Amino acid sequence: MTSLKGLTSDPRVTVRRAGAPSTNRGCVVYWMQRAQRALDNPALDVAVTAANVLHQPVVIFLAPVPFYPHANLRHYAFLAQGIPDTAEPARERGIGFILRRYPEHSLLKFCEEVGASLVIGDENPMREPHHWRELAAKMLSVPLWTVDADVIVPSKLLEKEQYAARVIRPRLQQRRAEFLKPLANLKAKIEWEKPRGLKALPDDGSIDLTEDWKDLDRSVQPVDNFRGGTTEALKLLKEFVTHKLAHYPERHGKPEVDGTSRLSPYLHFGHIGPHTVALAVEKSRAPRSAKDDFLDQLITWRELSVNFVHFNSLYDSIESTPDWAHRTLAKHARDKRPVTYSRDQLEHAETHDHLWNAAQRQMLHAGWMHNYMRMYWAKKILEWSPSPAVAYQTAVCLNDKYFLDGRDPNGYAGIAWAIAGKFDRPWLERPIFGTIRYMSGKAARKKFDADKYIKQMGELDGSVPQRAKRKPKTRMLRGRGSR
Ligand SMILES: Cc1cc2nc3c(=O)[nH]c(=O)nc-3n(C[C@H](O)[C@H](O)[C@H](O)COP(=O)(O)OP(=O)(O)OC[C@H]3O[C@@H](n4cnc5c(N)ncnc54)[C@H](O)[C@@H]3O)c2cc1C
Incomplete structure (x- = not known):
């Protein structure tokens, strides 16, 4: 039989707050953030296994907040579409599912309300979510383990x-x-029963998660080609x-x-x-x-x-580049750019390059782009920006704002590869790029039917609604009334 000790020696598990969970009362809380699913979720499996060892029920706590870095309406709409698909199968496994939303998002308060004996979280390497886990470890009064589930x-x-x-x-x-x-997709041995009066929002997709979130950036509309x-x-x-x-x-x-x-x-x-x-x-x-x-x-x-x-804590900045790339980009930083575009022009797909504009339109309206075009897209931003640092920031900003899969390690790594030679090697030296690998429209046209791609994206125009508003700085864990 699995023991709690056996669980914590699993290399996927990190004990962030040590201690023995209370054995005589309470429940195990799975603080769901990154792994938003009930199927094949190693963090949920750890939570259920621990709960079964402790003879306690297990409950998922999901509480979206409007200040998740760079997230906008498009991202929250996709997130919300996925909630019923998580709640229902969880219940079929005897696991509770409690949905709340900002400003009722406090993990600490929830743990007090349900008498948590142990909190299980999932891992997220990104700066802010990682910080939230560290904070939770300090502020919770029960043990916290996180699981590298993704x-x-x-x-x-x-x-x-x-x-x-x-x-x-x-x-x-x-x-x-x-x-x-x-x-294992284990079933809970002790079925969760929602305590009377415990607040929970409907999790059947019937509510607008973002209602009243006044500072949320609503300028980027949900897409209809992907459903969460x-x-x-x-x-x-x-x-x-x-x-x-x-x-x-x-x-x-x-x-x-x-x-x-x-x-x-x-x-x-x-x-x-x-x-x-x-x-x-x-x-x-x-x-x-x-x-x-x-x-x-x-x-x-x-x-x-x-x-x-x-x-690499500098993952979203040009400072994350290898030394050779730093040197070559610095050497060519003052090279004359035959053409430069502002972030606004790039955002609105207003360049002379039809292939690039088509890719940008795919980003704006589909919230997704093909890998080859992402490489080309980022390389051209380097070519057309006043400096590599400006190019980098433009690419990160647009990538995070419009892609459904943005704000992800893959995005930062892809941009670092394309603009700053990360994971790559030096190539033939040329203006602006130095020895960073270059990509040309001519080469792209030899590889695939670029005109067909441009035509496919042709119906989409480059218009985007107003700019994002600034989001407030708010504490993740405390919830209502925090500063
Ligand atoms: C400049 C640039 C920006 C990028 N931005 C993002 C981003 O914001 N989010 C994102 O998820 N991916 C990003 N990528 C990586 C890649 O382009 C996408 O993951 C891929 O195009 C997604 O399409 P797919 O799911 O059909 O991929 P498939 O080809 O079906 O691959 C399956 C999965 O493998 C992973 N994968 C595929 N290619 C890569 C890659 N090059 N690097 C890392 N993982 C990969 C993805 O998780 C993908 O879903 C970026 C790449 C570049 C060059």
Whole structure:
């Protein structure tokens, strides 16, 4: 039988506040933030296992706040769509689900109300969520463990920043079999019964989560080409594994072809986890080479990005670049730019380059972009900005604002790769870029049918509503009345 000690020795688990959970009363609280799903969620499995050992019920606490960094209406709409898909299957496993929202979002208060004996959280390497976990560890009066639920190989096992895919790949491969296993999706032995009077919002999708959030940036509208939630994610996964995976090697570099999984928004919000995706791919009948190509993106490149954000605190700034890239960008910082565009012009897709404008329109209106076009998009921002530092900030700002999968380690790593040579090597020296790898529209046109892609994006115009408003600084944990 599993013991609590056995659980904390699992490398996915980090004990943030030590101590023995009370055994004679209370419940285990799963503070759900990054892994917003009931299916194949290692953090939820740890919570249920601990609750079963303690003979206590387990309850999920999900409490969205409007001050999540760089999040806007588009992101919250997607998040909200996923809630019923988490609440219902959780209940089927005997697990409680309590939804609250700012300003009733206090974890501390909730733990007091339900008499928590132990809090389980999920891991998030990004600056602010990481800080919230540290704060929670200080402020809670019961133990807090977090679980690295959204990667295959736990981040801490990699020990330090890995500087290239070829370096991290063998290390991940070595540990993959140990961690890429079907999850237990355990049932709670003691079913959760909601105490009378405990406040909870309806979790069936019937309420507007963002109502009254006066400072929320509502300028970026929800999209209709992606719908949030585990059900949609599983549908896309099935479609991908059945019809697209076998052709992934030859099609995934072609933006005009629908040849990739489009799962990035779901992976970002945790509506689906990498275990579910990787195991479905392994189980499929696609050729081994196609499986390997895809898993290299899902595991090597994705977990290289998580490793970057986990170990490099400068992940969203040009300061995160390797020394050679710093030197070459500095040497060429004053090179004459044949053309420069302001952030506003770029945002509105107002450049001379039709291919780039098409990609920008895809970002504005679909909240997503193909990987090849993301690389091209960022490289051209470097070429057309007054300096590399300005280019970097423009790319981070637009990426986080418009992509459903923005505000994610993959975005920071992708921008660092494209603009600042991260994970790459020096190439032939040229103006502006120095030895940073260059991409041209001409080369792009040789690789894929650029005119077809431009046409596909043609119906979308470049208009965007007003600018974002500033968000207030608010404490994450205390809730109502905090400053
Ligand atoms: C400048 C730039 C910005 C980017 N911004 C983001 C971002 O904000 N959010 C985001 O999730 N990805 C980002 N990427 C990475 C990549 O482009 C997307 O993950 C991918 O295009 C998503 O489409 P998909 O789900 O169909 O991918 P698929 O090809 O189906 O791949 C499956 C999954 O593997 C992961 N993956 C694929 N390619 C990469 C990659 N190059 N790096 C890391 N992980 C990868 C993603 O989680 C993806 O969902 C960026 C890349 C660049 C170059």
